[in-house]
Amino acid sequence: MGAVSRWFRKVSGFALLIGGIVMSVPVLVPGWGLPVIIAGLAILAPEYEWARKLYKIALDLYHRILDKVRRRKEGAAAKEHPPT
Helix, strand or coil, rough: CCCCHHHHHHHHHHHHHHHHHCCCCCCCCCCCCHHHHHHHHHHCCCCCCHHHHHHHHHCCCCCCCCHHHHHHHHHHHHHHEEEE
């Protein structure tokens, strides 16, 4: 990998990571903070061991949150439309 592409990977990864952290603070910029953090960590993971570890942790957290949201939606849908 060339020096320019490594530099670009680092800059874009850190930019996404910082942007995701800012988006995670609802008062500042409400949005999709965790997916942006995961994207930044995925870009940085080949370069840094700490990013690789945090990427795995953040991705696991994201999947657990999605599962919880899906279960709540299914429970709410079952309450609204009980089987007849």
